[in-house]
Amino acid sequence: MFFLSLNEAEAREAFRANEEACLARYPMTAEQRQAVLDRDWLGMLRLGGNVYYTFKLATVDGISMQALGGAMCGMTEEEFIEVMITGGKDQQGNPRRGPNVLEQGNG
Amino acid sequence: MVKLVGGVGTSHVPSIGAAIDLGKTQEPYWKPLFAGYETARQWMKEANPDVVIIVYNDHASAFSLRLIPTFLIGVADEFLPADEGYGPRDVPVVQGDARLAWHLAESLILDEFDLAIANEMPVDHGLTVPLSIMCDQPDAWPCKVIPLCVNVIQYPPPTGMRCYKLGKAIRRALDSYDDNLKVAIFGTGGMSHQLQGERAGIINQEFDIDFLNKLGSDPESVARIPHAEYIMETGSEGIEMIMWIVMRGALDDKVQEIYRHYHVPASNTASGLIIFEND
Numbered sequence: 001m002f003f004l005s006l007n008e009a010e011a012r013e014a015f016r017a018n019e020e021a022c023l024a025r026y027p028m029t030a031e032q033r034q035a036v037l038d039r040d041w042l043g044m045l046r047l048g049g050n051v052y053y054t055f056k057l058a059t060v061d062g063i064s065m066q067a068l069g070g071a072m073c074g075m076t077e078e079e080f081i082e083v084m085i086t087g088g089k090d091q092q093g094n095p096r097r098g099p100n101v102l103e104q105g106n107g
Numbered sequence: 108m109v110k111l112v113g114g115v116g117t118s119h120v121p122s123i124g125a126a127i128d129l130g131k132t133q134e135p136y137w138k139p140l141f142a143g144y145e146t147a148r149q150w151m152k153e154a155n156p157d158v159v160i161i162v163y164n165d166h167a168s169a170f171s172l173r174l175i176p177t178f179l180i181g182v183a184d185e186f187l188p189a190d191e192g193y194g195p196r197d198v199p200v201v202q203g204d205a206r207l208a209w210h211l212a213e214s215l216i217l218d219e220f221d222l223a224i225a226n227e228m229p230v231d232h233g234l235t236v237p238l239s240i241m242c243d244q245p246d247a248w249p250c251k252v253i254p255l256c257v258n259v260i261q262y263p264p265p266t267g268m269r270c271y272k273l274g275k276a277i278r279r280a281l282d283s284y285d286d287n288l289k290v291a292i293f294g295t296g297g298m299s300h301q302l303q304g305e306r307a308g309i310i311n312q313e314f315d316i317d318f319l320n321k322l323g324s325d326p327e328s329v330a331r332i333p334h335a336e337y338i339m340e341t342g343s344e345g346i347e348m349i350m351w352i353v354m355r356g357a358l359d360d361k362v363q364e365i366y367r368h369y370h371v372p373a374s375n376t377a378s379g380l381i382i383f384e385n386d
Contacts, residue, residue, distance in 0.1 A: 001171075001172075001173075003167070004167060004171050004172075004173075006192050007167075007168065007189070007190050007191065007192055008190065009190065009194070012192070042304070042305070045303050045304060050167075050260060050261075050303070051302045051303035052166040052167045052260055053167050053171075054303075055192070055302075056167070056191070056192035059191075059192040059193045060192065064122075064374075065121075065122065065302060065374055065375055066374060066375060068302070068307075069302060069303075069307035069308055069375050070307075072303060072304055072305065072307045073304075073305045073306075073307050073308070080307075080308065083308055084308060084310070084371075084372040084374070084375060085372060087310055087312070087371060088299075088308050088309055088310025088371065088372060088375075088377070089306060089307075089308040089309050089310065090309070090311075091306075091309060091311065091339060091340055092306075093305055093306035093308075093309065095308070096310070
């Protein structure tokens with residue numbers, strides 16, 4: 001419910017002003033609160049935070065989805081963007097590093 | 108009776124909407140993607156539907172863990188763009204078609220598809236990005252919209268086959284409507300992508316192209332793809348593709364593929380678009 005609160009501009013401001021006080025208002029474990037304070041994105045996922053919820057926090061921080069993807073697998077935003085441009089990762093999670101942009105169409 | 112002018116499958120990546128909103132569509136990163144949308148926008152202008160049924164998923168905007176409707180239809184006269192954490196998108200308010208939406212609700216529920224019904228809900232990028240892809244940046248959207256939400260973010264989502272059957276039930280509802288409207292149906296989301304975890308960044312072009320190929324010619328085989336296969340092969344968010352199957356179910360068994368566009372990447376996602384018309 002904390003992440004959901006960030007859909008409202010006022011709640012975003014309150015969080016920016018005092019993160020710990022804001023988190024104290026929600027029924028979260030100490031571990032969950034710490035993961036938020038530490039911006040431990042993978043930790044938040046493991047503690048039950050689906051990306052569509054945690055991305056709202058990333059947005060408050062001005063972090064893009066690509067930076068968030070990178071943070072969850074130990075890459076910088078630039079490295080992650082490069083992996084995506086070269087075909088993303090295979091099903092095992094290894095970068096394909098293939099040719100640039102893949103296209104198919106009849107237009 | 109309604110004339111079903113076509114079905115569109117398209118990704119609904121938020122950054123595609125942001126690229127349009129921020130005027131970045133001609134930048135080198137985005138240009139090839141948007142070049143592929145020109146033919147689709149031309150089709151949309153010519154098909155000129157009065158109403159579009161948009162099958163999409165909400166991303167913790169109108170709904171959340173507090174309330175998880177498996178299927179839901181929006182019956183309001185208008186739907187406001189949602190604040191998803193970064194302020195609402197600066198796009199026109201979405202106008203509904205309450206009369207057709209209530210007919211769909213009645214027909215579907217009496218046909219044993221028990222959808223939830225929403226009279227008030229904001230609509231997020233899942234619905235507004237497909238409109239931007241197909242209609243660009245008009246002062247007002249050129250058609251009315253009936254939102255049809257599918258839960259794909261909280262396990263358990265419905266099966267692909269249930270989605271296919273819902274599409275068929277939507278078609279029966281359209282065929283029994285008493286007004287001569289032109290209607291299109293969009294299935295949105297996908298294609299392969301995983302936003303979270305150590306595997307973030309999965310793209311499976313082979314799966315996606317096979318999905319596009321079979322969606323037209325052999326939709327029942329696509330409808331039988333199990334959830335685990337989507338997750339393993341296309342990433343945790345690839346499951347969104349089941350919403351394309353609702354669209355396909357609403358069309359005739361035999362369809363003509365009018366247009367296709369596939370591009371990697373749009374942010375973290377393989378972006379696909381396909382247009383079908385009844386044969």
